[in-house]
Amino acid sequence: MADRAPDDAPISPGRKARTRLAILEAASDLFAEHGVNATPVELIAERAGVSVGALYAHYGSKQGLVLAFISDALEVVEGYMEEARKDPSPLRRVYAAGDAYFQFAIECPAACRFAMVRVLQPDPNTEFAEVNRAMSKRTERLVMNIAIDLKAAMDAGETPVVPIDQTMVFLWALWNGVASLMLRQDGAAIPAELAGRALEHARTTMQLAARQYVKELDETEPGPV
Amino acid sequence: MTDRTPDDAPIPPGRKARTRKAILQAAGDLFAEHGVNATPVELIADRAGVSVGALYAHFGSKQGLQLAFISDAMEAFEACMREARSQASPMRRVHAAGDAYFQFAVERPAAVRLAALRVLQLDPGPELEQLNRAMSKRSEQLVLNIAADLKQAMADGEIDPAPIDETVVYLWGLWNGVISLTLRQDGAAIPTDLAWRALERAKRVMRRQTATGDANAAEPAPPETSGRPAGPPAAAK
Numbered sequence: 001m002a003d004r005a006p007d008d009a010p011i012s013p014g015r016k017a018r019t020r021l022a023i024l025e026a027a028s029d030l031f032a033e034h035g036v037n038a039t040p041v042e043l044i045a046e047r048a049g050v051s052v053g054a055l056y057a058h059y060g061s062k063q064g065l066v067l068a069f070i071s072d073a074l075e076v077v078e079g080y081m082e083e084a085r086k087d088p089s090p091l092r093r094v095y096a097a098g099d100a101y102f103q104f105a106i107e108c109p110a111a112c113r114f115a116m117v118r119v120l121q122p123d124p125n126t127e128f129a130e131v132n133r134a135m136s137k138r139t140e141r142l143v144m145n146i147a148i149d150l151k152a153a154m155d156a157g158e159t160p161v162v163p164i165d166q167t168m169v170f171l172w173a174l175w176n177g178v179a180s181l182m183l184r185q186d187g188a189a190i191p192a193e194l195a196g197r198a199l200e201h202a203r204t205t206m207q208l209a210a211r212q213y214v215k216e217l218d219e220t221e222p223g224p225v
Numbered sequence: 226m227t228d229r230t231p232d233d234a235p236i237p238p239g240r241k242a243r244t245r246k247a248i249l250q251a252a253g254d255l256f257a258e259h260g261v262n263a264t265p266v267e268l269i270a271d272r273a274g275v276s277v278g279a280l281y282a283h284f285g286s287k288q289g290l291q292l293a294f295i296s297d298a299m300e301a302f303e304a305c306m307r308e309a310r311s312q313a314s315p316m317r318r319v320h321a322a323g324d325a326y327f328q329f330a331v332e333r334p335a336a337v338r339l340a341a342l343r344v345l346q347l348d349p350g351p352e353l354e355q356l357n358r359a360m361s362k363r364s365e366q367l368v369l370n371i372a373a374d375l376k377q378a379m380a381d382g383e384i385d386p387a388p389i390d391e392t393v394v395y396l397w398g399l400w401n402g403v404i405s406l407t408l409r410q411d412g413a414a415i416p417t418d419l420a421w422r423a424l425e426r427a428k429r430v431m432r433r434q435t436a437t438g439d440a441n442a443a444e445p446a447p448p449e450t451s452g453r454p455a456g457p458p459a460a461a462k
Contacts, residue, residue, distance in 0.1 A: 169423035177402025198394035
């Protein structure tokens with residue numbers, strides 16, 4: 001305790017960043033292998049070649065690490081969505097958003113699974129409360145943008161005017177549902193190409209059906225059987 | 226989880242089944258309330274009025290109990306799906322299956338959530354893997370039945386011909402997706418009636434489009450129009 005080095009002087013910022021990245025990479029690999037919940041921090045530290053203390057020094061807690069992991073993944077999907085939104089046609093923007101989401105599921109399976117598992121579990125468990133809040137907020141924004149584009153597509157006459165809320169549920173459920181058939185881990189997962197073709201097929205039939213829907217608005221009132 | 230035949234212990238099989246049922250019932254209630262992870266076996270045993278030892282004797286482990294719980298629900302689900310198959314036309318059978326699936330999810334949310342989580346999470350370890358796979362096989366069979374009905378519906382002209390695998394994935398994915406939007410627990414779940422309306426949309430989407438002869442139709446050329454050029458027939462005079 002006599003001569004302590006001032007600040008963190010001896011550790012260069014470059015090295016610090018490298019360690020941080022190494023931890024995150026180890027975590028990503030292990031999350032993909034075992035799932036987020038089943039991966040203890042000790043294992044992550046070991047894989048990254050650092051002490052558990054160092055891991056906490058960088059990320060504060062497992063939640064901090066999960067937050068960084070999820071943030072990275074969300075940046076991937078947001079990047080694709082941003083790209084998708086450059087298209088001048090609102091309808092194509094909606095479709096591109098679907099493609100972006102699908103691409104995200106392929107590239108970030110562990111994060112995508114985590115997102116799917118998270119919402120099905122009861123009350124955002126306190127361990128990952130902050131992660132949950134961040135994810136809900138960012139996902140909500142993405143969904144909102146799609147709804148806005150869908151509305152614009154209808155206003156521009158690109159697609160017939162159909163109820164927005166139903167269509168959003170239809171689209172979002174379809175994307176999620178097909179992605180989860182692809183990401184399931186019980187040995188019954190479908191191949192990505194088939195998932196992609198199914199989405200393509202759904203898009204075509206849906207577009208055709210929307211035209212017909214407008215013609216038949218006065219038909220039977222939808223509802224449970 | 227092998228059923229041991231009682232050597233000298235004269236426990237009547239009826240009682241054994243009742244205990245099993247009581248444990249599953251308690252587990253189902255507690256899973257629904259607190260989630261699987263946050264429900265300790267002690268609490269389940271307590272609620273069922275049995276000892277933890279008895280719980281383990283019946284199910285082997287907490288995971289064994291989970292799988293038994295899903296398996297139990299699966300039986301009820303299979304019965305619903307069989308019921309749906311009593312419809313006369315193949316497409317009605319498909320739609321009835323979708324309705325039955327959704328209805329089941331609304332009635333037994335804890336089981337359906339758990340089943341959805343089961344497939345997304347990693348294998349439960351070697352001792353339960355067989356049971357887990359068996360469950361996947363059973364749900365696969367349900368999907369195969371739907372595929373067969375869809376195929377028949379196409380052959381009968383009830384719906385437009387389309388690639389079968391894609392159609393099945395789209396429909397099954399959609400149902401799963403709507404159900405998980407309805408059952409999510411993060412405060413963003415959609416109301417049941419909205420889910421029903423979206424499912425109704427899905428039915429409409431499946432209907433024949435070619436009958437209307439929509440000239441704006443983006444893609445598939447209806448088979449019956451092939452070869453015949455549009456325009457007035459050349460008058461022979």
